Amino acid sequence: MDPAVYLAGMPSSLGQGRGPDPRIAPWAGWTTGGLDQAVAWDSVFCFLRAIAAPQPNQPRRIFIFEAPGGATQQYQAMQLLLSDTAQFGPALVEWFAQRALGRWPRAALPLKGRHVFICTHGGRDRCCGRYGYPFYRQASALVSTLETEGLLPTNWVQTWQVSHISGHRFAPTLVDLPEGRYYGALTLEDWRSLLLHQGALELLSRVYRGWAYLPELAQAVERLLWQQQGWQWLGKSLSYQQLSTEVQQRTLPATGQSSVQANVQTWQISLTWGSSHTWQASIQSDPSRQRSILGSCGHESLTQIEQYQVMRLKQLKCDLIPGGMKARAEPSLVQLKS
Numbered sequence: 001m002d003p004a005v006y007l008a009g010m011p012s013s014l015g016q017g018r019g020p021d022p023r024i025a026p027w028a029g030w031t032t033g034g035l036d037q038a039v040a041w042d043s044v045f046c047f048l049r050a051i052a053a054p055q056p057n058q059p060r061r062i063f064i065f066e067a068p069g070g071a072t073q074q075y076q077a078m079q080l081l082l083s084d085t086a087q088f089g090p091a092l093v094e095w096f097a098q099r100a101l102g103r104w105p106r107a108a109l110p111l112k113g114r115h116v117f118i119c120t121h122g123g124r125d126r127c128c129g130r131y132g133y134p135f136y137r138q139a140s141a142l143v144s145t146l147e148t149e150g151l152l153p154t155n156w157v158q159t160w161q162v163s164h165i166s167g168h169r170f171a172p173t174l175v176d177l178p179e180g181r182y183y184g185a186l187t188l189e190d191w192r193s194l195l196l197h198q199g200a201l202e203l204l205s206r207v208y209r210g211w212a213y214l215p216e217l218a219q220a221v222e223r224l225l226w227q228q229q230g231w232q233w234l235g236k237s238l239s240y241q242q243l244s245t246e247v248q249q250r251t252l253p254a255t256g257q258s259s260v261q262a263n264v265q266t267w268q269i270s271l272t273w274g275s276s277h278t279w280q281a282s283i284q285s286d287p288s289r290q291r292s293i294l295g296s297c298g299h300e301s302l303t304q305i306e307q308y309q310v311m312r313l314k315q316l317k318c319d320l321i322p323g324g325m326k327a328r329a330e331p332s333l334v335q336l337k338s
Helices: 022-028 032-038 085-100 126-148 188-196 201-207 216-229 231-235
Strands: 005-009 044-049 060-066 076-082 114-119 157-162 174-177 181-183 208-211 238-253 259-273 277-285 291-294 302-305 308-317 332-334
Touching: 005 157, 044 085, 044 157, 060 085, 076 085, 114 126, 126 157, 126 188, 188 201, 201 208, 201 216, 208 216, 216 231, 216 238, 216 259, 216 277, 216 308
Parallel strands: 114 157
Antiparallel strands: 005 044, 044 060, 060 076, 114 174, 174 181, 181 208, 238 259, 259 277, 277 308, 291 302, 308 332
16 A cells, blocks of 8 residues: 655664655656755655645645754654645755755745654555554544543644655554654554553553654663653653763673674763753663664565663752652663664
8 A cells, every 4th residue: 555645854863864765756846966965864854745635626745844953852843735746846955945044935834733654655565564554544543532532632643654764674663743753563552652641661662763853872861761750751852962982892702602802882972851950871882782683574684783781871960850760870771773
């Protein structure tokens, strides 16, 4: 089944930044060279709503979510309304040209609500067709049920079928915008918890793939802190700073009695939550714990996934947080998923 929304570009903070999908070039009036020169995809999500709705005069849409810079908990959400898909390419080139000058295009309109893009693109990977599309229907139905029960504002949460957003081996997979957080291997109960910001946050260890706004290493620490602080974590802005990087060669155990030499990297970072909570963390690569997994459904080749360990987590500034927990300093193994 073809998706209703096509990815035009996404950040690379999960290791798979992408520019325009070549399949949309024939009908989108795509100016590849001009767009590639104008866009810094590391800070932008862009989706094209191409399929006409039942009303023949309803416009096509471009959804754009742009990183604001500095402390935040979500992307800036805007949209463009167009009469024809052939306008997609020129409109995006103009959009990013204006943003490079620090201006919003005149045609830019605020995009309100929560927009959840669920990959159902079976043509890209059969996992997303087999697991993504049934989950999309169930997820949409749950939103309607929660609206009827008064637990969600009407029409605030919009679910969309979307083309490939990476991580298809974790299907069903989605990106929740304007937050910009990725999830995979979701159940309907997980989805309910994420919708309502309720329930035990142990689920993050199973389904949370990371926050696109942060670099990969900071994502490992952010997940750990979210689990410690609870759902209130989403209520304050967050900023990140990389303090130092070090590479050392160490002897690591291998199979049998042998050992191997490997480079071990250590990063020192800080995360500031709100105005009065700062943590410093030490994160270390762990070559001895690398895992081999299938890169995609139907593939026979394995992909090596590097593992990272949060070695030290120290809270520097703290206010009393009702219901919160203090940051722990003991090591905690964190796997980054891509």
